[in-house]
Amino acid sequence: MIEEMRMRQLAPKTRDAYIRAVIHFTRFLGRSPDTATAEDLRRYQLHCVDQGISAISLNATITGLKFLFDATLGQPELMARMHPVRMSRTLPIILSREEVSRLLDAAKNLKHQTALSVAYGAGLRVSEVTALKVGDIDSKRMLLRVEQGKGAKDRYALLPPILLERLRTWWRFARAQGKVLPGGYLFPGLDPVDSMST
Numbered sequence: 001m002i003e004e005m006r007m008r009q010l011a012p013k014t015r016d017a018y019i020r021a022v023i024h025f026t027r028f029l030g031r032s033p034d035t036a037t038a039e040d041l042r043r044y045q046l047h048c049v050d051q052g053i054s055a056i057s058l059n060a061t062i063t064g065l066k067f068l069f070d071a072t073l074g075q076p077e078l079m080a081r082m083h084p085v086r087m088s089r090t091l092p093i094i095l096s097r098e099e100v101s102r103l104l105d106a107a108k109n110l111k112h113q114t115a116l117s118v119a120y121g122a123g124l125r126v127s128e129v130t131a132l133k134v135g136d137i138d139s140k141r142m143l144l145r146v147e148q149g150k151g152a153k154d155r156y157a158l159l160p161p162i163l164l165e166r167l168r169t170w171w172r173f174a175r176a177q178g179k180v181l182p183g184g185y186l187f188p189g190l191d192p193v194d195s196m197s198t
Helices: 002-007 012-029 038-050 055-072 076-081 097-106 110-122 126-131 161-176
Strands: 143-146 155-158
Touching: 002 012, 002 055, 012 038, 012 055, 038 055, 038 076, 055 076, 097 110, 110 126, 110 161
Parallel strands: none
Antiparallel strands: 143 155
């Protein structure tokens, strides 16, 4: 299974999630998963539901098991009675200006405040924020270049003017202290050659 995931170049977090799903199923089954039947898989899904597993976790588990039985074992028919769970779509909670201000003020230093501002203001994931480089800021077009974000895809995020000003303030401060290297990470770690950890 690990070789199959490597051949498909699945992301490390995806690999870990799939392996976790198979381990959990194997513990439930009490024997090797390659001996499982369609009824065993159905009973396992009912067990997960009875244990109160969330819809997101259950669907992730089903996807991991589907990979095992389909791609690795060549037995996709065993998954016929496993059904993904419908998830309700809810609107995200939008913070008020005061709440956003309190959130940013809670950060202990300018680097963390700026990183949080970028995440919230441009809608970036934490891994995308920590991977930003100085050259990813396009102030002429008011865009942030996000390289190899989720799904190993490049994309652009809008850069609001107030966020550009905050980034400039951080850059001037960090550059004066030698924390940001030319062409380096926008939010470096303790060693300026490395990015800040997530």
